[in-house]
Amino acid sequence: MASPNLWSKESEIDFFTKSLEVASPENLFYTTKDKKYYAYWPKNYKGTKTTLQSRNAIIGAYTEKWSLEILKDIAKELKAHAVRNVICEDLELTSGSPADVAICKTDSIIQKPEDIIAIFEVKMSVVWNWELQQTGSKQNLKCLGDYKTHQGNPGLLRSDSMLKAIGKCISVRISSLESAKIPIIILGNTPVKKSYYSKVDNLKNYGLIQGFWSLNPNPLDNNGENIKSTKGKGFQRFDTYAEFKERLIALLKEDMMFFAGMKSKNELGKFIHVADKEDTYEKKAEKFLTLMRDNGK
């Protein structure tokens, strides 16, 4: 079986082509004053601009489904399933705010914490600007330029998208101790802004979010400079499916535990002292975490 492809211009052509079968051009594109259909307002556009709403849910659903597809085979290799819109009350993943995609031991929408292997939050959008050209019954999509040429700030380049992703992850992390061993990954199709480089690394080091991963190898045209990864690998860009798969499987193999707390040095010292009496490193760690969790009791 051929490996799936990562995000590219072809993905966006596919999105528009498939969506045009069920939605009108006006629902998917802006109409310029000279009656052209544009995916985004070009940076130099003069004239009245509107804000498109009807495309939001469509691109959201498309990218979530796309992410599900790319995770499917990896899940299968782990004898698990990739599931969309996962509900897990214990992790405060409700029907109103489910996990976009998760790898789970069963294929049910409703999951128990112990059956969730990884949680993915999808934050992707249309990256390039496109013009829909119609001559007679023929439709053609012309790429007008990358995200530097249009008004929009797609995907993870938006600060509020980043903050929303971080907020959702923290909500899961603090919901229950059951979430402590579940990795959380943000999937995007753009880089992140410079001001978030240290934030994403810190989030990874603290164990809150295991990574902001871009599945778009070439977000900029003409070999435009774009970051491969931050120093601490909090952000990573993947260039092939194989690279993505390898990294994900490696992450899922690590038996990690999230922990956090505010304790006095005295308490911490005691915990370490007690935990150190265990035989192996693993057992020392387990004892320490139990002490942290139960507050030494």
Next chain:
DNA sequence: GTGGTAACAGCGCGGCTTTT
């Protein structure tokens, strides 16, 4: 001015709840 960021505003959509 330019470029970047964070916050605000906006609204279609779908699911759920309340009202009729």
Next chain:
DNA sequence: AAAAGCCGCGCTGTTACCAC
């Protein structure tokens, strides 16, 4: 049972502010 209302998610444009 059907209609109306509410809420949060989806994404993008605008504004205020900052540093240079």
